[in-house]
Amino acid sequence: MFGVDELGMDLGTSTMHIVVKGKGLVLSEPAYVAYHRRSREVIEVGEAARRMYGRTPADLMVERPLREGRIRSFDLVSKMLRYSIRKVVGKRAAFRPRMTLALPCGMAPSERQTLVDVLVDAGVRSVIPVDENVASAIGGGVRIDQPYGRMNIDIGGGRTNVSVFSMGHQIVWDILAVGGDKFDDAIIDFMRKKHNLLIGAHTAEDLKINIGSARMRGAKLEMDACGRSLVTGLPRAVTVNSEEMIEALDEPVRQLGSALHRMIERTPPELASDIFDEGITLSGGGAQLFGLDEVLTEILGIPVTLAEEPDLCVASGLSLLIDEADRYENIDFTAGSRSDDIRQDD
Numbered sequence: 001m002f003g004v005d006e007l008g009m010d011l012g013t014s015t016m017h018i019v020v021k022g023k024g025l026v027l028s029e030p031a032y033v034a035y036h037r038r039s040r041e042v043i044e045v046g047e048a049a050r051r052m053y054g055r056t057p058a059d060l061m062v063e064r065p066l067r068e069g070r071i072r073s074f075d076l077v078s079k080m081l082r083y084s085i086r087k088v089v090g091k092r093a094a095f096r097p098r099m100t101l102a103l104p105c106g107m108a109p110s111e112r113q114t115l116v117d118v119l120v121d122a123g124v125r126s127v128i129p130v131d132e133n134v135a136s137a138i139g140g141g142v143r144i145d146q147p148y149g150r151m152n153i154d155i156g157g158g159r160t161n162v163s164v165f166s167m168g169h170q171i172v173w174d175i176l177a178v179g180g181d182k183f184d185d186a187i188i189d190f191m192r193k194k195h196n197l198l199i200g201a202h203t204a205e206d207l208k209i210n211i212g213s214a215r216m217r218g219a220k221l222e223m224d225a226c227g228r229s230l231v232t233g234l235p236r237a238v239t240v241n242s243e244e245m246i247e248a249l250d251e252p253v254r255q256l257g258s259a260l261h262r263m264i265e266r267t268p269p270e271l272a273s274d275i276f277d278e279g280i281t282l283s284g285g286g287a288q289l290f291g292l293d294e295v296l297t298e299i300l301g302i303p304v305t306l307a308e309e310p311d312l313c314v315a316s317g318l319s320l321l322i323d324e325a326d327r328y329e330n331i332d333f334t335a336g337s338r339s340d341d342i343r344q345d346d
Helices: 047-052 074-089 109-121 131-141 178-194 201-211 242-265 270-276 292-300 310-323
Strands: 006-011 015-018 023-031 031-036 042-045 061-065 097-105 126-131 150-155 160-166 169-176 220-229 235-243 280-283 305-308
Touching: 006 074, 006 310, 015 310, 023 047, 023 074, 023 126, 023 131, 023 310, 042 047, 042 074, 047 061, 074 109, 097 109, 097 131, 097 310, 109 126, 126 131, 126 310, 131 150, 131 160, 131 169, 131 280, 131 310, 150 242, 150 270, 160 242, 160 270, 169 242, 178 201, 178 220, 178 235, 178 242, 201 220, 201 235, 201 242, 201 305, 235 242, 242 292, 280 292, 280 310, 292 305
Parallel strands: 006 097, 097 126, 150 280, 280 305
Antiparallel strands: 006 015, 015 023, 031 042, 031 061, 150 160, 160 169, 220 235
């Protein structure tokens, strides 16, 4: 793809998306890296690395370099970004592209600058940081530039970003320690306690995606979960149903609802009134849990609507920001300050 002049990247905890100006989404890869334990030489990135998770010999490791919105290894993040950018742009691109980068709200300036340096070293000309929730809200169709209160909830893999917008600014925002990973952990814990079965993160995620529920479904779904028996120590399969998943996920769902309730209590009254009238937009990959929007509606007493393609809202928002830049020139991209290029290499 020689000639790429402008990119957008959603560096998510579980999935990384890259968009190109005028082309939309061109890359979507799981944020996994496989490497040699001693030399730290990277051997696979993305889906190939994800398939290796939990199946490697002792001298190989598979990790997600980001967990709960925090960077665990800058070295691995650097290698993952280099791989992804070269896959999109090519090893010998005609010129260095500019990048609009979606980042979690509240990321430390030192972490943000390190990421920018990594991207510049990987071949990017300059970087414009955008808070994930700004991109998510725009991609989810929320009119954040209007003089009315609008609330967006973005449930990612590691955590949940919540913002109340008005006139292009984040008036109130918070980061909640509940996300898709917490849902997976709750399922693992449930299987251990109820079925004496130890399952892996992939199995927990499959259960969440295929039969996971926040409320009763019209029909009971079932799925076999394979793991290791905590009684015999041998491999064992257990049939699990969607009603059990409601029980397994009840605690993190209630934690999320309580945290959102406290967030609304911090919102200025006029904006809270607007939110009550217009409702809340729910986005992010974790928002796809069946019935979550309806359960949150019951907890908050405010209509909660699931965005179209919630897992791609950040990527869609980045596409709009780079394709229609003039339309969003009065939007504050980062909480508390107007975003500008952090570093420029001409």
